[in-house]
Amino acid sequence: MSAIESDKIFPLLQELCALPGPTGQEEAVREWLRRRWAPRAAEWHEDAVGNLLCRIGGSGPRLLIQAHMDEIGFVVRYITSNGFLLLDTAQGPRRQSPDRRYMVGQVAQVVGRHGVVAEGVFGAATGHVLTPQQIDKAHIDYDDFFVDIGARSRAEAEQRGVHVGAGVIWSWPARRFGTRIAGKAMDDRALLAVMDLLLDELDPQALQYELWFAATIQEENGLHGARALAHQHRFDAMLALDVGLVGDVPTVQEKEYDARLGGGPTLVHKDSGVHYDKRLLWRLADTARAADVPFQHGVYANYGSDAIVFIDHGTPAVLVGVPCRYTHTAFEMIEESDIVATVALLKVFVTTPA
Template sequence: MELLRRLSEASGVPGREEEIRKLIREALVDHVDEIQVDRLGNLIAHKKGPGPKVAVAAHMDEIGFLVSHVDEKTGYLRIEPLGGFDPRTLIAKRVTVHTRSGPLVGLIGTKPIHILTEEEKKKKVEMKDLFIDLGLPGEKVKELVRVGDPVTLRQGFSEVGELVSGKALDDRVGVYVGVEAMRRLSQHQADVYFVGTVQEEVGLRGARTSAFALAPEIAVALDVTLACDMPGVQEHEYITRLGQGVAIKLKDSASISHPGLVQFLIDLAEEEKIPYQLEILPRGGTDAGAMQLAREGAAAVTLSVPTRYVHSVVEAAHKRDIQAAIELLVAFLARCHQADLKL
């Protein structure tokens, strides 16, 4: 899991995915026929085949921030979110501010409980209340930091029992699954494109442009999904469970999966004895939503890695589920030319 560790610990907010592009290129350069980067920043790796044309997408970007204001007197920074945050998860976290002259470590601070009023204790935390402390005088901060500098959360990648945990598993674990599948795929008829997409967290933007350019017949998104198998959640709200296998998505807010692809994946998983579960996500979407609508449309589906604590720095996925996702994707790409796409 060394590659997954490196992907998780790397930084790449929407629009600034260059570190992730470099890692993917290094991992795939000896395993694909060609690699290119389009104008938006999507990395497209191609394994040639007679057809059908298949695009497999996993987004490279992570939720993060841009510096929106630098206080010249105090040195404190204000931030603009890129992607969806629960502000409660951000209190007392370390961040990296990526400046022109190099990275700076910062702290998201808050007033200590000792001086909070009763009214302040009851107040809901909001993004506008958060600030970053770089531990430097205001004039030095003004010299080093400018509005628009990216900010990412800091967190090491760890193995926790049977799980792996870290920041940005959404969607570096999807990138990892896609890269590993491309490296293992040998016998295939499909014309396969793996796309590391950009700006998914702010509107599926990279998937939209890359799918328009590639015009795939089949589109597969790789992403995390919610695993809410935890205290305080009723069983019917779990969505998925850790350790029960890769999730084959039926529906989310952005797409309805092609029924022929869903059944083909189910049949493959059962034939190959790959653990799987079916998923309906009531809120949220993946790159499949954009790829499905490209040009005249594509038959689309999402393979998901169940993940706890999504959009936090302790996102957690089960090693068996990650392995199941890789195995099912490899099996699918090797045999997807046999799938019945007629409706």
Template structure:
């Protein structure tokens, strides 16, 4: 039901600050399904889906995690730095990039590259003795030989670097990059398709936001467009169903149903809005999971701070912020059915 759409959305490049291709796809997909679709000045995509009643916003973000080119060496390698929240001074690198194929944004599109690190065969004793990987331990290799060749492709300090992984089925699951948060966008598109022409219990709006991965930058202006009464932020969720994570720390799992997130590292979410999701799930006899997420934040944080009661509804995922984020399609289907039930029957 969802695999094809998730694959299409996750394979559209959309690093922080350059979400244009993803935004254009949302405009194209939502325009024939919704009463009105528009973008604001910073690039957020909005849609008035339809219905009458309290003004409900469902939101997910357009951007995906990325590194940035920091500098270019004379022999054509690139040093990398944070492209999302944090800085080198305070946050260590995301080691999921090490050894991975990537795409680098240039002036005429995206160029293939590889994140390189010296192998054990050529590392010094001092390098092998290090317990951690720092920013000076890896680099971007474009297969080029000079700074001039790199710059000729429009690659410069500030160019975005994203994972190049393909989205595919793996056993019972789906694995790939940018599940965070293209699965949320896929859910919104499928809701718009299914609900077109139906009577809704809410006046329903969508928002697809920019720059969530760098401090929820796009969501701080959402209420400037519409005076929303309540909101649901759709996000990737966390699980503890792998060998190195204790269930006592994260009592959630793939295949256990969607997750209602009650609190994260920044804020408590609305129990009243969450109760509406729980009631819809109970009517469907659909299990949902409940969790507190550590080291996590969402656009729901800024919505609450702007005065909009907001719940965070998440799809369980392993290996978040990696090129191999893993989900269970049935959890996404269940998430869709719960939201559909709430929108149709309150």
């Protein structure tokens, strides 16, 4: 198995996860990837909707490896007269999102027209000022919290570049806890890091495929970037890389999710949207076994990946997950060894004859 140094993984994740990239505002992530990947690719282009597509090299069946650029976030729906920002989810129907339970007390970044324009805190009524009704309320909703950027008026907030429709994300720098790394936007920056590390490891002359990389927009709100890419391009096989679900925390039973941090990448058989291609999945499994790379099997609920739209367009596809705790929070946690194992599996797979 490839011996990627851990002191290379953490700085890479720190840099990638720090980039602001809420759904629909992926520009900073795309520009970072373009600078990293374009000089090492045989060709690259950005399509009309903002997907980045690179041909890495090689010949043979056309294989796409893909991850998405956007991160979980919110949008400003209203600015009060005294400068507070009221929010809505960036991911789904209005005011319908499970992510609100993890908000209060986190540091916020507001992403305006040209990037981050303000920082603040996700606030709510707390402590002494809570009413009995608020204390007894079982679930908070989008009228129970807000972002406080320290503005004294709506005009002051707008002068800073805040506007209705601006993106709002967590500001939680990646931290190392032993061999685990936690931070915001591991979904899906950890997998973009896997692709970047894989590119470092590859000799294009050894490729057994015509290998393509794609970094896509707007996965979190409906797989839109991947859908546009699948409509425009044809591939013989596709590997979607995303965070994987685990059952190794006290409040989630292993019988629900038979995967854990440190067990290697998860090959997903099905999720809420699709059964993944069995032939391709078992080729990955056989490749991992032959190379002595650890891996896990998975069946996911409440989940869908960009691979779905490629299957819908006739391309065999598989979801490969890097195990992750606390998904869709500011403190998503991964294990370094799973990054190493995922890179190793992909390297062996793309250099083994199809």
